[in-house]
Amino acid sequence: MSQHVISVKVENKFGVLARVAGLFSARGYNIDSLTVSTTEQENVSVMTIVARGDNRVIEQVKKQLNKLIDVIKVTDHSELETIERELALIKVTAPSSKRPEIYQLVEIFNAEIADISHKTMTIGVKGVPGKIENFIELLRPYGIKELLRTGRISLQKL
Amino acid sequence: MKISGAEIIVKSLIKENVEIMFGYPGGVVIPIFHQIFNAPFKFILSSHEQGAIHAADGYARASGKTGVVIATSGPGATNLVTGIATAHMDSIPLVIFTGQVSREMIGNDAFQEVDVTGITRPITKHNYLVQDIKDLARIIKEAFHIASTGRPGPVVIDVPVDISNSQYKFEYPEEIHIRGYKPVYQGHPVQIRRACRLIESAKKPVVYAGGGVVISGAHEELRKFVKKTGIPITTTLLGLGIYPETDPLSLEMLGMHGTYYANQAVFESDLLIAVGARFDDRVTGKISAFIPDAKVIHIDIDPASVSKNVLVDVPIVGDCKNILKEINKIIKAPHIDQWVKKINDLKKSHPLTYENTKGRIKPQYVVEEIYRLTKGDAIICTEVGQNQMWAAQFYKYTKPRTFISSGGLGTMGYGFPAAIGAQLAKPKKKVIDIAGDGSIQMNLQELIVAVQHRLPIIIAILNNGFLGMVRQWQQLFYDKRYSHTCINFAPDFAGVAEAYGAIGITIKEHDEVVPALEKALSVKDRPILLDFHVAKEENVYPMVPAGKSIKDTIMRELA
Ligand SMILES: Cc1ncc(C[n+]2csc(CCOP(=O)(O)OP(=O)(O)O)c2C)c(N)n1
Numbered sequence: 120m121s122q123h124v125i126s127v128k129v130e131n132k133f134g135v136l137a138r139v140a141g142l143f144s145a146r147g148y149n150i151d152s153l154t155v156s157t158t159e160q161e162n163v164s165v166m167t168i169v170a171r172g173d174n175r176v177i178e179q180v181k182k183q184l185n186k187l188i189d190v191i192k193v194t195d196h197s198e199l200e201t202i203e204r205e206l207a208l209i210k211v212t213a214p215s216s217k218r219p220e221i222y223q224l225v226e227i228f229n230a231e232i233a234d235i236s237h238k239t240m241t242i243g244v245k246g247v248p249g250k251i252e253n254f255i256e257l258l259r260p261y262g263i264k265e266l267l268r269t270g271r272i273s274l275q276k277l
Numbered sequence: 278m279k280i281s282g283a284e285i286i287v288k289s290l291i292k293e294n295v296e297i298m299f300g301y302p303g304g305v306v307i308p309i310f311h312q313i314f315n316a317p318f319k320f321i322l323s324s325h326e327q328g329a330i331h332a333a334d335g336y337a338r339a340s341g342k343t344g345v346v347i348a349t350s351g352p353g354a355t356n357l358v359t360g361i362a363t364a365h366m367d368s369i370p371l372v373i374f375t376g377q378v379s380r381e382m383i384g385n386d387a388f389q390e391v392d393v394t395g396i397t398r399p400i401t402k403h404n405y406l407v408q409d410i411k412d413l414a415r416i417i418k419e420a421f422h423i424a425s426t427g428r429p430g431p432v433v434i435d436v437p438v439d440i441s442n443s444q445y446k447f448e449y450p451e452e453i454h455i456r457g458y459k460p461v462y463q464g465h466p467v468q469i470r471r472a473c474r475l476i477e478s479a480k481k482p483v484v485y486a487g488g489g490v491v492i493s494g495a496h497e498e499l500r501k502f503v504k505k506t507g508i509p510i511t512t513t514l515l516g517l518g519i520y521p522e523t524d525p526l527s528l529e530m531l532g533m534h535g536t537y538y539a540n541q542a543v544f545e546s547d548l549l550i551a552v553g554a555r556f557d558d559r560v561t562g563k564i565s566a567f568i569p570d571a572k573v574i575h576i577d578i579d580p581a582s583v584s585k586n587v588l589v590d591v592p593i594v595g596d597c598k599n600i601l602k603e604i605n606k607i608i609k610a611p612h613i614d615q616w617v618k619k620i621n622d623l624k625k626s627h628p629l630t631y632e633n634t635k636g637r638i639k640p641q642y643v644v645e646e647i648y649r650l651t652k653g654d655a656i657i658c659t660e661v662g663q664n665q666m667w668a669a670q671f672y673k674y675t676k677p678r679t680f681i682s683s684g685g686l687g688t689m690g691y692g693f694p695a696a697i698g699a700q701l702a703k704p705k706k707k708v709i710d711i712a713g714d715g716s717i718q719m720n721l722q723e724l725i726v727a728v729q730h731r732l733p734i735i736i737a738i739l740n741n742g743f744l745g746m747v748r749q750w751q752q753l754f755y756d757k758r759y760s761h762t763c764i765n766f767a768p769d770f771a772g773v774a775e776a777y778g779a780i781g782i783t784i785k786e787h788d789e790v791v792p793a794l795e796k797a798l799s800v801k802d803r804p805i806l807l808d809f810h811v812a813k814e815e816n817v818y819p820m821v822p823a824g825k826s827i828k829d830t831i832m833r834e835l836a
Contacts, residue, residue, distance in 0.1 A: 130457060134406070182581035188403040188423060191457045191667055212719060 123149070124196040124273050126202070127166040129182055130189040131157065139190070140167055142183050144233065152270030167273050174232060196273045205271040206245045208233065208257065212262035213240040222259060228254045253260045279444040282410050283308040283434070286374065287316050289417040292449045295345050295765065297321060297336060298703055301328040301566070303349020304389065305438040310346045313347075326353050328694040328723040330360025334369050335695025338681045339656055343370040345427050350356065350376040351389030355396065358687055361431050362400040366685025367515060368492060370429035372420045379439035380408065393435040402430030405461040407437065418450050426458030427580040429492060457727050460578060464593040464600035472550075472574045472591045473608050477503075479548035481616045482508045485531065485560075486682070488515030489553015489577055489597050490676045496520070498578050498601035499552065506610050509620050511539035513554050515684045517672035523653075528620065531580065532560040534666040535822045537627035540819070540827040541618050543568060545571035551575045553597045556586040557685070566730065566826030576600050604793075610615060627832065629637035629819075630668055637812040640664070640739040643794075644671035647737065648707060650794050655707040656681060658696040660690045660716030662746035665816045668711040690719025694735060700732045707735070707798065714740040727804040728778040735797045736806040738770055741813050749816045753834070754823070774806035783808045 129135045136155060143150050153170040158165050168176070172231050177195075184193045196203075211233075213221055221240060225232060230244035248271050255266065281287070286309055290298065297319045302310045313320055323329035326348045333344030341698050342366075348357050354375040364371050378387040393835045394404045403423050407414045413436075420432040449616060469823075475484060492501055496519040503510050503526055510520050511528040528539035543549060549571045552558070561567040565584060574588040575582075576597055583592040594602050631641040644667050647655070653675055653734040659665040659682040674680050681699055683691040710717075717738055727734050742765035751759050772779025784793045784807060797805040 126811070133408075134398075137395070138398060145399055179581065179585055182585075186581050188455060188458045 120173055122169065122171050122197065124195050124201070124271070125168045125181065125184070126273055126275075127168065127184055127192045128192040129164050129166060130191065131162045131164040135164070135189045136166070137235050138187050139168070139184065142180055142187075143168075143170060146176065146180065148176070148180070149228065150208055151273055154270045154272050157273060161171060166248065167271060169271060173276045194275065196275065200276040201273045202276060203247050203271050203273045204245060205248050205251055206243065206269045207251045207255065208238050208243050208267045209258055209263060210240060210265040211258050212238060214238065217261055221258070224254070224257055230254065278446065280447050281312070281441065282283070282413055282445065283312045283441040283445055285410070285413050285445065285447050286417065286436070286441070287312040288447055289449055290345065290416055291317060293343075293417075293421050296342075297338070299323060299333040299476065299698070300328055300347035301326050301349070301353060303353045303376060304599040305350045305378060305627050306347060306353075307426045308438065308441040309374070309376070309436070311346065319478050321697075321730070324722040325693070325720065326356035327360055327690065328697075328720050328726065329362065330371070330373065330690075331691050331694035331720065332468045332698035332701070332723070332726075333371055334360060335658060335681055335698030336363050336702045337369050337371060337698070338695070339678055339699035341678065342702075343372055343421060343444050343595060344620045344698065345372050347374040348376070349389070350378055350393070351391050354391055354393045358396065358400070361397055361433065363429040363683050363686045363688045363691060364398045365402070367488060367683065368429050369431065370424040370426050371431040372417075373431060373433045375433060375435050377406065377435045377437040380437045381439075383437065386747045387408070388484065393433065397433045400431070400705040401433050404433040404435065404589050406435045407440050410440050410443050413440065413445070414447060414449050415453065415568060415641055418453050418578060419455060420716045422453060423455070423835070425483055427458070443586075447809055451609040454594070462578070462596040462599055464576070464595035466817065468591055468593045468605070469600065470607075472593060473604060475548055475572060475574060475591060476477050476506065476508075477609050477611050479611050480613065481537040481546045482548040482550060482564075482611060482613065483528070483542050483546040484508050484510040484550045484552065485543060485554055486510060486519055486552040487513035487514050487554025491518060491553075493578070493597040494551060495553070495598035495601055498598055498605060498675045501605050502601050502608070503607055505605060506615060508550070508611070509542060509617060511535065511543065513557070513684070514682060517552065517669060517680040518677045521552050522673040523675055525621070526617075530669055531827070533562065534670065534819065536629050537819045537832060538620060538623040540821065540830045541623055542826040546571045546825070551577070551756060552601070553577060554580045555800050558586070562574065562827040566828065614660070620747065627693060631815075635787050638784065638790060638809055640667050640741065640815055641671045642787070643710065643737060643739060643790055643811065644668055646790055646794055647763055648672040649709070650791070650798060651707055651709070655701060655709050656702060658682065658692040658699060658708065658710045660692040660707055660710070660712045661687045661815050662713045662716060662744065662750065663741070663815070664711050664713040664716070664745070666746075667739065692721050693717060694723045695781050697727055700727075700734050701730070708732075709735040712736055713745060714738055714742065714770070715744040715764055717770070718767070724774065724777040724779055731802045732804060733800050734804045736804065739811050740767070740770070740808050741811050741815065742767070743813060746817070748814070752814070769808055770808040774804070779804040779806055781806045781808065784811070787802045
């Protein structure tokens with residue numbers, strides 16, 4: 120089992136998301152993250168799908184994706200040099216005694232304090248997925264009340 | 278000049294040279310039927326939407342053209358689902374129109390509303406919900422193109438009633454451009470040369486060819502290839518007829534109920550040349566023990582079929598016909614006399630056979646006599662189960678598009694409506710549905726369609742009083758507990774046929790088989806149902822027991 124980042128260029132039409140997602144769900148396959156984005160081209164969207172599975176199954180899914188009429192191109196970014204970004208919003212328990220430590224972390228990670236209340240702070244952080252994971256791990260001891268990640272977007276370097 | 282959406286649909290069908298449309302009316306498709314009324318093509322009204330779509334599928338398989346179907350929203354559309362899936366599994370080109378509630382009602386649980394594109398998404402090659410009348414003509418053009426090219430399949434067009442009723446100018450596009458859909462037809466020359474080298478140096482090669490050869494119309498090229506190389510050939514169920522089974526190099530069908538020699542040859546082969554076949558589990562048996570020593574060449578138009586079940590050494594993606602043509606230009610025959618001799622010995626030692634008795638009629642005997650009396654020139658349709666396998670085994674197919682059967686989905690109730698479609702496509706051919714007493718009940722209501730159109734289709738029921746294929750499994754693997762497979766309370770089928778205005782004959786004695794068939798073959802103006810009361814617990818052999826290797830093909834009951 121390995122993680123795959125599949126970038127799917129599709130016609131920007133209704134129903135395409137269901138077709139793409141259906142290929143995964145029909146095989147009992149969990150999608151770790153999925154983003155859909157408009158692009159520089161009108162009528163073209165890109166879906167970035169992060170999924171885990173054995174290589175043969177992923178190979179098959181990629182071929183099936185290619186067969187969809189509304190899919191223009193499929194690339195496996197796990198095999199290429201890419202630039203990846205992701206955004207997370209984290210609501211963490213933050214009594215006043217702990218706040219200085221949390222501020223420090225926020226600074227180190229170039230994160231942003233998006234909201235603050237008596238008991239909590241909500242922090243936004245962006246970057247490569249690994250950085251976000253690290254940040255989350257460091258915040259975990261304070262007590263994470265809510266966590267959301269956008270899922271990654273991935274762009275081929277060349 | 279503006280015309281209605283309904284008229285645009287009919288005009289588009291005329292542009293596509295549609296000869297026959299199959300279907301059933303209902304509320305939201307009345308505007309379309311209003312236009313069909315005066316259309317120059319034939320309309321065949323079924324008794325059940327499933328009958329309409331299987332008929333369109335049988336028409337497509339017999340003619341090579343695209344089948345066209347229409348049904349209303351809600352239950353009309355859901356009644357099509359089995360037929361859509363059947364066509365999808367066997368790569369049959371269909372364009373299916375379903376009515377939909379008007380656009381402003383969609384999502385409101387309106388009367389007879391179902392999410393047709395949602396339901397059919399995984400069982401179509403593509404589907405459309407028409408949301409703007411401006412797109413209608415282009416969508417129809419695309420649908421016919423997508424259904425019939427590349428690896429064919431069914432395409433659904435869901436048409437809201439207000440689209441049918443609104444007005445727009447009619448311009449049928451001459452050309453279309455779908456950037457995400459560009460099937461590859463030419464094989465890669467490097468791959469073709471690699472394949473030729475492998476073939477020329479093989480010691481124990483076998484050709485394994487399937488329905489893709491039928492679709493591509495590559496049977497002549499395939500025959501030439503076999504003639505040039507002398508390589509023995511086996512076909513899948515859907516490939517029956519692409520190579521004459523009467524030829525010494527034919528090993529006939531392989532797989533779960535394939536011949537012993539086909540299965541052994543494939544198992545022992547050192548090179549398997551797969552042409553338009555997809556390594557279905559009914560063919561391969563236990564996949565890890567399928568071809569332990571063979572390299573694989575796989576010629577197929579669908580890249581997703583390549584290396585799906587079996588790892589392929591030389592994939593050649595493209596159209597079988599083009600690729601075989603290229604191969605035939607350069608291929609030299611391998612030295613395989615020993616191998617061919619060995620296979621011929623296997624054929625002699627393990628023939629396809631059964632014990633013919635003068636007592637109870639043997640189902641295989643009925644099929645053999647059908648073959649003999651039609652001189653192999655009929656179109657055979659089948660239901661599903663033992664009847665299907667005996668029809669495949671004991672009738673020798675020599676021409677493509679003469680064996681019509683639901684392979685991938687195994688749909689009981691397919692054969693008879695498909696026979697109606699086949700007979701409409703080929704009015705001069707004798708069309709025979711080889712049926713089981715279970716399956717025939719699933720769409721027997723379509724008999725009235727055959728009577729109405731005076732189609733002389735023969736229904737040959739191999740009536741064993743059981744859901745035979747399931748009973749066979751229960752006998753062999755479930756301690757003979759025949760749980761709900763005994764159906765010896767069937768109606769008098771001949772009487773039912775007569776009630777519909779067809780001819781019905783019941784045959785209980787061995788010696789009545791031939792006269793009944795002769796009588797049936799002489800009828801020209803109505804369907805004939807022959808109810809053959811056959812041996813009850815006859816089994817289909819050879820057989821690869823489920824989960825076993827094809828090398829463990831058994832020839833009879835194990836003690
Ligand atoms: C629609 C559908 N339901 C159930 C099955 C499962 N099934 C496969 S073969 C079979 C028995 C068929 O019985 P019959 O038509 O009498 O044919 P026989 O095997 O006796 O020739 C059944 C129930 C099926 N293939 N299709």
